[in-house]
Amino acid sequence: MTEPAMTEPMSPDQLEAALRAIGRERYHDRHPFHGLLHGGKLDRGQVQAWALNRFYYQSRIPLKDAALISRTEDPALRREWRRRIEDHDGDHEGDGGIARWLHLTDALGLDRAAVSDGRGILPATRFAVDAYVRFVREKTLLEAIASSLTELFAPAIIGNRVAGMLAHYDFVSPEALSYFDKRLTQAPRDSDFALDYVRREARRPDQQQDVMAALTFKCDVLWAQLDALHHAYVAPGHIPPGAFVPEGRG
Numbered sequence: 001m002t003e004p005a006m007t008e009p010m011s012p013d014q015l016e017a018a019l020r021a022i023g024r025e026r027y028h029d030r031h032p033f034h035g036l037l038h039g040g041k042l043d044r045g046q047v048q049a050w051a052l053n054r055f056y057y058q059s060r061i062p063l064k065d066a067a068l069i070s071r072t073e074d075p076a077l078r079r080e081w082r083r084r085i086e087d088h089d090g091d092h093e094g095d096g097g098i099a100r101w102l103h104l105t106d107a108l109g110l111d112r113a114a115v116s117d118g119r120g121i122l123p124a125t126r127f128a129v130d131a132y133v134r135f136v137r138e139k140t141l142l143e144a145i146a147s148s149l150t151e152l153f154a155p156a157i158i159g160n161r162v163a164g165m166l167a168h169y170d171f172v173s174p175e176a177l178s179y180f181d182k183r184l185t186q187a188p189r190d191s192d193f194a195l196d197y198v199r200r201e202a203r204r205p206d207q208q209q210d211v212m213a214a215l216t217f218k219c220d221v222l223w224a225q226l227d228a229l230h231h232a233y234v235a236p237g238h239i240p241p242g243a244f245v246p247e248g249r250g
């Protein structure tokens with residue numbers, strides 16, 4: 001039997017509750033790889049693999065935000081959204097989130113040129129991240145904005161990550177993790193805006209279904225990246241041809 005078509009729209013509060021339920025069920029804080037990372041169960045090579053692959057995600061975020069800006073004729077929305085690009089790119093060389101992520105990969109002993117070029121990233125990292133950029137280019141503006149709503153759930157996982165990594169890894173320092181300090185204020189600011197937008201604009205049932213699907217898709221983008229890391233670097237340990245090989249695993 002097919003599901004009956006939903007005819008009554010949810011109230012904004014109901015929609016928000018439905019979105020938060022998706023996060024509770026599907027956000028990447030529940031992924032076992034994060035349990036290992038935050039619980040000190042990985043070695044330096046495995047943490048390097050995580051930071052290297054995650055750099056590719058970071059590096060594509062400004063591209064997807066620029067794509068989103070290019071799709072709206074509303075100056076207020078562009079003004080708001082361009083701050084995200086400033087956060088990642090900074091306003092001079094060496095400033096901003098991407099530069100701060102490179103401090104982390106430097107501190108972990110990775111070669112900066114290789115990280116910047118995405119050399120050795122997993123195929124699934126590229127496929128998942130590129131799918132996110134394409135989603136934002138091609139779907140409706142409302143879906144594009146809704147796909148950023150994973151950031152609602154980011155501050156809690158960042159808190160756990162920083163505390164866990166500092167407690168467990170002697171090769172990680174507070175300076176190396178400075179990327180996350182700024183995210184603790186940037187993520188709530190960004191997700192508050194996106195949530196207000198979605199609550200206001202997603203009024204019809206079909207729009208509400210679309211925003212829930214967009215958030216689900218984005219959770220899948222994040223989850224798939226951790227699945228790939230786990231498969232390659234934890235168990236069964238099948239590193240794809242051409243991907244980063246930690247020292248001693250050659």
Ligand SMILES: O=C(O)c1cc(C(=O)O)c2c(n1)C(=O)C(=O)c1cc(C(=O)O)[nH]c1-2
Nearest residue numbers: 061147148149150151152153154157158183
């Ligand atoms: O550390 C994390 O777990 C995490 C999660 C997310 C997220 O939920 O999408 C982002 C970030 N970090 C992040 O640093 C970041 O810049 C970012 C941008 C976006 C986005 O979709 O626009 N998500 C995230």
